[in-house]
Amino acid sequence: MSDYSQQIAQLELDLNSDNNQCIPAQLATKALIKEVCLSPKPGLVDMNNSGAHLDMDFQTFVQSIKAISIWFERFYQYGKTSALQDNQQFLAGIRPIGIECEQAMYQATNQVNTHKGGIFAFGLLLGAIGRLEQLGLTINTQNICDEVSAICQGIVTNELKQNNTTSSIGEKLFKLHNLPGARGEAESGYITVRTISLPIYQTMKHNGYDEETCLLQAMLHLLAYNQDTNLVSRGGLEGLTFAQQEARKIIKQGGMTHANGLELLNQLDEEFIKRNLSPGGTADLIAITWFLSQF
Numbered sequence: 001m002s003d004y005s006q007q008i009a010q011l012e013l014d015l016n017s018d019n020n021q022c023i024p025a026q027l028a029t030k031a032l033i034k035e036v037c038l039s040p041k042p043g044l045v046d047m048n049n050s051g052a053h054l055d056m057d058f059q060t061f062v063q064s065i066k067a068i069s070i071w072f073e074r075f076y077q078y079g080k081t082s083a084l085q086d087n088q089q090f091l092a093g094i095r096p097i098g099i100e101c102e103q104a105m106y107q108a109t110n111q112v113n114t115h116k117g118g119i120f121a122f123g124l125l126l127g128a129i130g131r132l133e134q135l136g137l138t139i140n141t142q143n144i145c146d147e148v149s150a151i152c153q154g155i156v157t158n159e160l161k162q163n164n165t166t167s168s169i170g171e172k173l174f175k176l177h178n179l180p181g182a183r184g185e186a187e188s189g190y191i192t193v194r195t196i197s198l199p200i201y202q203t204m205k206h207n208g209y210d211e212e213t214c215l216l217q218a219m220l221h222l223l224a225y226n227q228d229t230n231l232v233s234r235g236g237l238e239g240l241t242f243a244q245q246e247a248r249k250i251i252k253q254g255g256m257t258h259a260n261g262l263e264l265l266n267q268l269d270e271e272f273i274k275r276n277l278s279p280g281g282t283a284d285l286i287a288i289t290w291f292l293s294q295f
C-alpha cells in the first residue's frame with residue numbers, strides 16, 4: 001500500500017468511525033482526509049511538509065477535520081427538513097450552522113483558519129443533497145451542483161457587489177480585482193470542478209491511473225485555471241498568474257503522466273514556499289472533485 005493509502009486508511013479509522021452519519025456526510029469527511037493526505041501539493045499542507053504555512057501542520061488539519069465532520073450530518077438534515085423553503089430562506093437558515101461549525105474549527109485549531117472555505121462548500125453540498133433526497137429527486141453531480149447554484153442565486157451580487165464592507169479577504173479582493181472567490185464558485189454550481197477537474201480526474205481513472213495520481217493531475221488543472229483568492233491575498237495578481245503559468249507548463253509536459261511528474265510538483269512546491277504562496281481555494285476544490293466523483 002502507498003503512504004497515501006496507508007495514511008488515509010488510518011485516518012478514516014480514527015475519524016470516520018462514527019458510522020451513524022449519513023453516507024454523504026461520511027463522504028465529505030473522506031474527501032477532506034484525502035485532500036490533506038494528497039502530496040505533494042504546492043504551497044499547501046500535506047504529508048511531506050506544511051507548505052507556505054508557519055501556523056499549521058498536518059496534525060492541525062487532522063484536529064480540524066475531527067471537529068468539523070461532526071457537523072456534516074447537521075447540514076444534510078437541515079437540507080431535508082428545510083427542503084420546501086425558498087432558496088433565499090434556505091441559504092439564510094443554513095448559515096448559522098456554518099458559522100457554528102467555523103467556531104468549532106477555530107477552537108480545535110487554536111484560532112487557525114484551516115477549513116473556512118471547505119465548511120462553506122461542504123455545508124452547501126450536503127444541504128443540497130438532503131434537499132434533493134427529501135424531494136425524491138435523483139442525486140447525481142449535475143443535480144447536486146444545480147441545487148447549490150439555485151440556493152446561492154444572487155450571493156455574489158448581494159454580498160459582494162452591493163456590499164461596501166471589506167471585512168473579509170473575499171470582500172476586499174472582489175472590490176480590488178472583481179474576483180468572486182468561494183461564493184462565485186458556489187453560485188456557478190462548482191463550474192471549475194464540473195468542467196475542469198472532475199473530467200480530468202475521471203479520464204485519468206478511466207485510463208487506469210491510481211486515485212492519488214488522478215487527484216494530482218486534477219489539482220494541476222485547478223492550479224492552472226481556478227481564480228484562487230488565497231493566492232491573490234498572499235501574492236497579489238502576480239502570485240495567481242505565476243501559479244497558473246507554472247501549472248500550465250507542467251501540464252504541457254504531460255503533468256503526472258510525465259516520467260518526472262512528481263519531481264516537477266516537488267520543485268513547484270519549493271517555488272511556492274519561497275514566494276509564500278498557498279492555494280487554499282484549490283485545496284477545497286480538490287476535495288470537492290473527489291466528493292462529486294462519488295455520485
Ligand SMILES: CC(C)(COP(=O)(O)OP(=O)(O)OC[C@H]1O[C@@H](n2cnc3c(N)ncnc32)[C@H](O[C@H]2O[C@H](COP(=O)(O)OP(=O)(O)OP(=O)(O)O)[C@@H](O)[C@H]2O)[C@@H]1O)[C@@H](O)C(=O)NCCC(=O)NCCS
Nearest residue numbers: 098113114115116117118123168170181182185229280281
Ligand atoms: C462565504 C465565506 C466563504 C466568506 O469568506 P471570504 O469572504 O473570505 O471569501 P473568499 O475569499 O472567497 O474565500 C473564503 C475561502 O474559500 C476558499 N476559496 C478561495 N478561493 C476559492 C475559489 N476560487 N473557489 C472556491 N473556494 C475558494 C478558501 O478557503 C480555503 O483556504 C483557507 C486556508 O487558507 P490560508 O491561506 O491558510 O488562510 P487565511 O487565513 O485565509 O490566510 P493567511 O493568513 O494564512 O494568509 C481555508 O479556509 C480553506 O478552506 C478561502 O479562504 C464564508 O467564510 C462564510 O460566509 N462563512 C459563514 C458560514 C456560512 O455561511 N456557511 C454557508 C453554509 S454552510
Ligand SMILES: Nc1ncnc2[nH]cnc12
Nearest residue numbers: 036044045114280283284
Ligand atoms: N491542505 C491545505 N493546506 C493549506 N490550506 C488549506 N486549506 C484547505 N486545505 C488546505
